[in-house]
Amino acid sequence: MSASAKIFQHNRGSNPVAQLLGELTEIYGSGAATQMVRYRAALDAFRAAYGPGPVHLFRAPGRVNLIGEHTDYNHGYVLPVALDRDVLLLARPRSDGQVRLANVEGDFTPRSFAVSDAIPSAVAGDWSNYARGPAQELTRLLGAPVPAFDGLVSAAPPFGVPRGAGVSSSSALTVAMAVAFAHFADWKWKGAEMARLCSDAEWYVGTRGGIMDQFIALLAERGHALFLDCRPDSAGNFRTRPIPLPAGYRLLVMDSGVRHTNTRNEFNQRVAACRAGVALLRREMPGITHLRDVENAEWTLLEAQLPEEVSVAQLRAGGVELGDLPNVPDDAPLRVRACCRHVWTENRRVLETLDALGSNDIPRVGSLLDDAHTSAAEDYRISTPELDALTVAARQIDGVAGARLTGAGWGGCVISLVPEAQVDEFATHVGRVYSRETGREATIFPCSAGPGAGLVTAVDV
Numbered sequence: 001m002s003a004s005a006k007i008f009q010h011n012r013g014s015n016p017v018a019q020l021l022g023e024l025t026e027i028y029g030s031g032a033a034t035q036m037v038r039y040r041a042a043l044d045a046f047r048a049a050y051g052p053g054p055v056h057l058f059r060a061p062g063r064v065n066l067i068g069e070h071t072d073y074n075h076g077y078v079l080p081v082a083l084d085r086d087v088l089l090l091a092r093p094r095s096d097g098q099v100r101l102a103n104v105e106g107d108f109t110p111r112s113f114a115v116s117d118a119i120p121s122a123v124a125g126d127w128s129n130y131a132r133g134p135a136q137e138l139t140r141l142l143g144a145p146v147p148a149f150d151g152l153v154s155a156a157p158p159f160g161v162p163r164g165a166g167v168s169s170s171s172a173l174t175v176a177m178a179v180a181f182a183h184f185a186d187w188k189w190k191g192a193e194m195a196r197l198c199s200d201a202e203w204y205v206g207t208r209g210g211i212m213d214q215f216i217a218l219l220a221e222r223g224h225a226l227f228l229d230c231r232p233d234s235a236g237n238f239r240t241r242p243i244p245l246p247a248g249y250r251l252l253v254m255d256s257g258v259r260h261t262n263t264r265n266e267f268n269q270r271v272a273a274c275r276a277g278v279a280l281l282r283r284e285m286p287g288i289t290h291l292r293d294v295e296n297a298e299w300t301l302l303e304a305q306l307p308e309e310v311s312v313a314q315l316r317a318g319g320v321e322l323g324d325l326p327n328v329p330d331d332a333p334l335r336v337r338a339c340c341r342h343v344w345t346e347n348r349r350v351l352e353t354l355d356a357l358g359s360n361d362i363p364r365v366g367s368l369l370d371d372a373h374t375s376a377a378e379d380y381r382i383s384t385p386e387l388d389a390l391t392v393a394a395r396q397i398d399g400v401a402g403a404r405l406t407g408a409g410w411g412g413c414v415i416s417l418v419p420e421a422q423v424d425e426f427a428t429h430v431g432r433v434y435s436r437e438t439g440r441e442a443t444i445f446p447c448s449a450g451p452g453a454g455l456v457t458a459v460d461v
């Protein structure tokens with residue numbers, strides 16, 4: 001008898017297989033039966049790695065962003081949607097303070113570390129950092145080392161979050177670890193505090209993104225996008241609102257297959273350009289801290305104060321400091337005016353998209369998504385020929401509402417809202433045109449707007 005055949009024997013008095021299937025249906029909808037196969041295989045692998053006993057199953061999803069790109073670290077607006085592709089983490093507490101990690105994917109070899117008041121990070125790029133970071137942050141918050149556990153990660157294709165595709169696989173892994181540590185520490189987390197903790201945990205492993213990815217991974221609701229105002233109020237709370245996705249359409253994700261691994265410098269240069277814009281605008285508008293503060297100012301008045309291009313060294317010579325930003329060389333050309341224009345216009349597009357979704361004006365949503373892509377490509381310069389080719393192919397199908405790159409850029413995915421009746425035609429057409437234009441294969445899949453991270457269930461194996 002395989003381990004998975006035995007997993008439910010301790011759940012007497014109910015039908016545990018049906019119960020788990022019910023839980024998976026709430027999360028994955030019609031995909032529950034295939035997920036059951038994945039969950040069972042993961043439980044088998046856990047038992048093989050750590051032996052029989054109780055297991056907790058946690059999950060955290062990846063995301064796409066409908067609109068609102070590179071606005072989060074400017075305290076702007078975003079509208080992300082969770083994928084039903086997720087990181088699954090199986091865990092069992094240990095009492096000796098040793099965290100042990102295994103992964104169903106062989107390239108991630110086992111790791112271990114001790115919980116303590118000060119957990120050192122492993123070398124940059126080591127996958128245990130995605131557990132060390134949340135363990136450290138939660139330890140700091142709770143004032144005592146978090147409980148350790150034996151963990152097994154299952155995030156392989158096709159169910160896992162594609163890696164390096166701009167759909168937040170690292171945030172999903174961080175969030176899954178954080179949710180597990182929090183559960184065993186009996187910390188009842190709230191959305192904003194946990195999202196911040198996870199964001200800080202990613203800083204610990206060396207990335208400097210905003211808070212969008214962690215918020216959507218934690219707070220997503222099935223069938224909905226999440227409107228998030230990335231400006232905290234004085235109590236540190238954030239305004240969020242679930243936004244239903246339009247009926248009759250599917251949100252399709254087109255993965256270009258292009259993986260840009262070394263984009264941190266480019267990312268930080270964009271952050272630097274925005275900070276430079278704020279510093280320069282502050283001369284006329286003392287008190288502003290983020291580009292969000294100038295959302296209601298006339299663009300023509302703003303742009304007059306922003307240079308087209310300036311280097312960090314030139315800014316510094318003029319008394320402008322940009323704060324802590326690793327990997328931005330002194331002579332990096334910062335395109336301050338164009339970057340600020342993207343953020344300023346993108347924030348307006350997000351709010352207009354909310355209105356258009358509210359009035360079910362889907363063609364209007366489509367044209368806002370198209371404009372967002374143009375702005376990302378021309379002003380923020382984060383597109384690639386492959387992403388552009390996907391947007392062109394997507395727009396060739398009648399009735400498709402917009403196409404834009406999603407996520408940080410420099411590779412990854414494009415999204416489109418596609419009428420349900422045209423999904424097959426769309427996928428065939430885009431796949432064919434993309435491979436003709438670029439010689440590459442696109443992976444096209446629907447975003448089913450799944451729910452946020454949490455404990456799925458606990459069973460015995």
Ligand code: GLA
Pocket residue numbers: 065068069070071072073209210211212213407408
């Ligand atoms: C990355 C970051 C996010 C956000 C996007 C761009 O995914 O992690 O915080 O800045 O890029 O919108």
